[in-house]
Every structure is written in structure tokens, then in C-alpha cells.
Amino acid sequence: QLVESGGGLVQPGGSLRLSCAASGFTFSMYAMGWYRQAPGKQRELVATITSDGYANYADSVKGRFTISRDTSTVYLQMNSLKPEDTAVYYCTNTVGSWGQGIQVTVSS
Numbered sequence: 259q260l261v262e263s264g265g266g267l268v269q270p271g272g273s274l275r276l277s278c279a280a281s282g283f284t285f286s287m288y289a290m291g292w293y294r295q296a297p298g299k300q301r302e303l304v305a306t307i308t309s310d311g312y313a314n315y316a317d318s319v320k321g322r323f324t325i326s327r328d329t330s331t332v333y334l335q336m337n338s339l340k341p342e343d344t345a346v347y348y349c350t351n352t353v354g355s356w357g358q359g360i361q362v363t364v365s366s
Contacts, residue, residue, distance in 0.1 A: 260278055274339065277332075286329070
């Protein structure tokens with residue numbers, strides 16, 4: 259099970275930290291990822307992190323977003339947010355399990 263939290267409404271230039279609490283599988287063995295889906299668009303990769311902690315980012319978020327993990331939770335620190343970051347953000351264990359999604363809205 260994957261449960262996201264931390265979304266909401268933020269002004270452009272602001273920050274949010276998303277969390278995804280994992281249970282029901284051996285978390286330490288899996289790469290984890292964050293995806294997002296904006297209205298009318300396909301779901302897209304935001305960032306992934308391997309079991310060893312190596313991170314990969316979409317070009318659109320490099321330098322602004324940071325993915326990290328601890329023993330049972332994966333995080334997405336989002337800084338310098340832009341209106342185009344508005345989307346529903348999803349957590350995944352990259353082998354088929356997804357969270358329910360959480361809304362992030364960047365607007366003044």
C-alpha cells in the first residue's frame with residue numbers, strides 16, 4: 259500500500275514536500291518513483307530513486323525537486339514551484355503499485 263500526503267495549494271515560487279508511506283512489501287528492495295498527471299495530459303515521470311539511493315529526474319524539474327527515501331517513506335521536496343507543476347502526483351514502487359494520488363496546485 260502506498261499513501262501520499264503533503265499536497266495542497268501554494269503560490270508560484272513556493273515549496274511543498276510530498277510524502278509517500280509504504281507498507282505491505284519489502285520497501286528497501288524496490289526503486290520508488292513519483293509521477294504526475296495534469297488535466298488533459300498523460301501521466302509523466304517526475305523522479306525516481308533506486309534502492310541504493312540514486313536519483314533520476316525529468317528535465318522539467320531538475321534543480322528544483324529532490325527525491326529521497328528512508329526506511330519506509332519516499333519524499334519529494336519541491337522548490338521554486340511553477341504553475342505548470344500543477345497536477346495530481348502519484349507515488350509508485352515501479353513494479354505496479356500506485357498510490358491514490360494527491361493534488362498539487364500552484365497558483366497566485
